[in-house]
Amino acid sequence: MKALRILRRSVRDSFKSIFRNLPLSMASIICITITLILVSLSLFLSYNVRQITKTLEHELTVVVYLKKDVTENQKKEIENDLKTMDNIDEYRIKSKEEFKSEMQKESEDLATAFESLEGDNPLLDSIIVKVKDVSDLKETAEKLRKYDFVQSAEYGEGMVENIIGIFDAISIGTAGIVIALVVVTSFLISNTIKITIFSRKTQIEIKRLVGASNVAIKLPFVFEGFILGIFGSILPILLSIYGYTILYNETHGYLFTRIITLVPPFPFVFIVSFILVAIGSIVGMIGSWLSVRKHLKI
Amino acid sequence: MRLIKVEHTYKIYKNGTTAIADLSVSIDKGEFVFVIGPTGSGKSTFIKMLYREEKPTNGQVIVGGIDVAKLRNSKVYKLRRKLGVVFQDFKLLPKLTVYENVAFALETLGLPNSEIRPKVLKAIDSVGLKEKTRNLPNELSGGEQQRVAIARAIVNDPKLLICDEPTGNLDPETSKEIMNILEKINQESDTTIIMATHDKELVNKMKKRVLAFENGVLVSDTKKGSYKVHESTKDIKKKRS
Ligand SMILES: Nc1ncnc2c1ncn2[C@@H]1O[C@H](COP(=O)(O)OP(=O)(O)OP(=O)(O)O)[C@@H](O)[C@H]1O
Ligand SMILES: [Mg+2]
Numbered sequence: 001m002k003a004l005r006i007l008r009r010s011v012r013d014s015f016k017s018i019f020r021n022l023p024l025s026m027a028s029i030i031c032i033t034i035t036l037i038l039v040s041l042s043l044f045l046s047y048n049v050r051q052i053t054k055t056l057e058h059e060l061t062v063v064v065y066l067k068k069d070v071t072e073n074q075k076k077e078i079e080n081d082l083k084t085m086d087n088i089d090e091y092r093i094k095s096k097e098e099f100k101s102e103m104q105k106e107s108e109d110l111a112t113a114f115e116s117l118e119g120d121n122p123l124l125d126s127i128i129v130k131v132k133d134v135s136d137l138k139e140t141a142e143k144l145r146k147y148d149f150v151q152s153a154e155y156g157e158g159m160v161e162n163i164i165g166i167f168d169a170i171s172i173g174t175a176g177i178v179i180a181l182v183v184v185t186s187f188l189i190s191n192t193i194k195i196t197i198f199s200r201k202t203q204i205e206i207k208r209l210v211g212a213s214n215v216a217i218k219l220p221f222v223f224e225g226f227i228l229g230i231f232g233s234i235l236p237i238l239l240s241i242y243g244y245t246i247l248y249n250e251t252h253g254y255l256f257t258r259i260i261t262l263v264p265p266f267p268f269v270f271i272v273s274f275i276l277v278a279i280g281s282i283v284g285m286i287g288s289w290l291s292v293r294k295h296l297k298i
Numbered sequence: 299m300r301l302i303k304v305e306h307t308y309k310i311y312k313n314g315t316t317a318i319a320d321l322s323v324s325i326d327k328g329e330f331v332f333v334i335g336p337t338g339s340g341k342s343t344f345i346k347m348l349y350r351e352e353k354p355t356n357g358q359v360i361v362g363g364i365d366v367a368k369l370r371n372s373k374v375y376k377l378r379r380k381l382g383v384v385f386q387d388f389k390l391l392p393k394l395t396v397y398e399n400v401a402f403a404l405e406t407l408g409l410p411n412s413e414i415r416p417k418v419l420k421a422i423d424s425v426g427l428k429e430k431t432r433n434l435p436n437e438l439s440g441g442e443q444q445r446v447a448i449a450r451a452i453v454n455d456p457k458l459l460i461c462d463e464p465t466g467n468l469d470p471e472t473s474k475e476i477m478n479i480l481e482k483i484n485q486e487s488d489t490t491i492i493m494a495t496h497d498k499e500l501v502n503k504m505k506k507r508v509l510a511f512e513n514g515v516l517v518s519d520t521k522k523g524s525y526k527v528h529e530s531t532k533d534i535k536k537k538r539s
Binding site: 005203206207208 | 375378383407
């Protein structure tokens with residue numbers, strides 16, 4: 001009961017202090033708001049990038065064309081070798097007949113062209129190999145090229161690697177920016193709290209004199225940071241929920257091409273909101289804790 | 299019954315100033331003690347050690363069974379709850395009313411409002427400010443402000459009331475009023491009062507125990523004493539430190 005009363009009075013004091021030092025409190029709140037908007041953007045960006053990367057990674061294939069005179073034994077040999085390679089996810093053999101009928105289905109021009117060849121199939125047998133990771137692409141292709149009966153082994157010519165590399169860099173970059181912003185914000189909050197500590201110097205002195213415990217003295221300031229953090233996260237959360245939902249609906253979930261699909265907004269935006277309010281309040285508390293530790297020598 | 303025991307206590311500030319040298323003194327429950335001496339003689343330092351605003355450099359300070367020298371920072375509040383402190387500059391919160399200023403002490407201790415109210419009204423009443431509970435400090439005279447500070451100091455029924463020059467900012471007439479209140483508190487609730495002062499007249503009139511400091515040394519301890527000027531004790535201090 002006693003602890004509860006101290007808690008309740010601490011919360012009341014923190015609200016009082018926030019409104020009494022309104023300009024300063026607003027500055028902190030705006031600062032948290034800006035930080036959290038950027039955090040939110042980077043969350044949306046990196047989650048979507050991860051999604052896109054996953055989609056692309058699904059397409060991580062090396063296409064192997066076998067020479068025209070390949071024998072059945074040689075096909076068996078390469079198949080057996082593929083089975084033992086552990087960086088290979090799966091593979092599919094596509095015979096030239098299969099290839100041909102596929103092409104015939106695809107266009108009538110090609111169908112008539114094949115007919116004019118009178119049963120002669122100029123196409124090659126192929127194996128479509130899916131690797132587990134981008135970094136396996138090059139190595140696998142090179143390995144497969146070493147067979148005498150392999151005509152060629154090709155993959156996205158570095159395109160896929162580049163895109164994924166760029167996405168990785170974006171993710172790391174945004175994470176770095178977010179961390180920097182969080183640090184800057186906690187210092188700003190600790191400054192705000194420092195000023196409220198100084199403006200309540202007499203109050204703190206009296207509290208100590210009348211025998212308030214250290215926790216009871218520190219609590220209002222920690223709450224103040226916490227509340228600033230919560231206030232600061234309101235706008236970013238609204239922007240995230242509405243902004244992302246609208247973006248998703250407007251684009252129907254695709255960006256530029258059908259390959260780049262967006263993460264569906266629900267429950268995604270709620271997860272992001274939760275992360276934002278957690279970061280806001282934790283940063284607020286850390287900021288005020290730093291200040292309380294430094295300026296309340298108790 | 300002994301409330302305070304100080305034995306062979308030294309206080310040497312970080313800058314090397316010896317503010318208290320080899321002090322040994324005992325104070326019983328219910329006593330009224332004046333602490334006198336010229337400026338810089340160590341009165342405030344002595345008082346600050348009693349409520350653990352300063353830590354003794356050496357020796358023992360025991361207040362109400364608590365060994366102040368060994369008290370950890372995080373446990374200081376346990377000592378503070380047993381005593382009240384009044385200063386020359388009142389230390390009231392300017393934006394709070396008389397009632398709120400006194401209640402503030404109990405609120406931070408987490409008492410329920412139902413318990414706070416009667417205690418606060420009783421304390422305000424005992425300093426004679428019943429009519430002014432809703433006033434702000436700047437609507438009060440200096441004497442009245444000091445009475446609010448006293449009410450705040452006694453609201454939790456402390457065994458010990460420590461006053462550092464409580465009448466330092468007040469005219470003789472108002473000082474007398476404050477002294478009457480302190481004496482009443484001392485007699486009615488058997489609260490031990492320790493009061494540092496420069497006011498010779500006051501000390502002479504009250505006929506209480508007097509501890510006289512000079513250059514950090516306790517030079518006299520007299521029952522029903524008065525404010526005397528003692529010869530310099532610089533030599534003693536040199537010998538001891
Ligand atoms: N925080 C401090 N740091 C260093 N020296 C101090 C400190 N506080 C007091 N002193 C020194 O200790 C000595 C005793 O000071 P103290 O305040 O106890 O005297 P006092 O008797 O209360 O004087 P006054 O009558 O002026 O209030 C003085 O020489 C003073 O300069
Ligand atoms: Mg003094």
